[in-house]
Amino acid sequence: MKKVQLALILLLLFIGNFSLAADNEEINYLLSYLGESGCIFIRNGDEHQSNEAREHLEMKYNHAKRRIKTAEDFIDKIASKSSLSRRQYQVRCADKKKLPSKQWLEEALTYHRESVKEQKQKESL
Numbered sequence: 001m002k003k004v005q006l007a008l009i010l011l012l013l014f015i016g017n018f019s020l021a022a023d024n025e026e027i028n029y030l031l032s033y034l035g036e037s038g039c040i041f042i043r044n045g046d047e048h049q050s051n052e053a054r055e056h057l058e059m060k061y062n063h064a065k066r067r068i069k070t071a072e073d074f075i076d077k078i079a080s081k082s083s084l085s086r087r088q089y090q091v092r093c094a095d096k097k098k099l100p101s102k103q104w105l106e107e108a109l110t111y112h113r114e115s116v117k118e119q120k121q122k123e124s125l
Contacts, residue, residue, distance in 0.1 A: 026071035039093040075105045
């Protein structure tokens with residue numbers, strides 16, 4: 001009986017760690033996507049280059065990792081607004097249209113998940 005309980009505990013830990021790894025991969029994707037986008041990140045009215053924005057969000061994430069469980073948590077709690085002023089972050093890309101960073105990152109996450117799903121389907125053929 002104890003062996004079964006131990007095996008079950010180990011399985012649950014493995015599943016939990018696998019899920020956490022998938023979420024970390026998605027957060028890392030979002031940080032890379034931002035850093036490589038070439039878009040302007042607007043924080044508290046000031047414009048920042050994409051690599052500066054990535055560094056800033058990465059710093060915020062590193063300070064709050066224990067509270068961030070999913071990529072959605074990252075977007076909502078780290079990458080959408082200033083934790084001090086509460087002002088919404090915005091992103092402006094080549095089309096000159098400003099978008100809330102939350103919307104922009106959610107679209108990037110959806111695209112990434114679809115790409116991963118398609119790649120897994122191709123690999124299973």
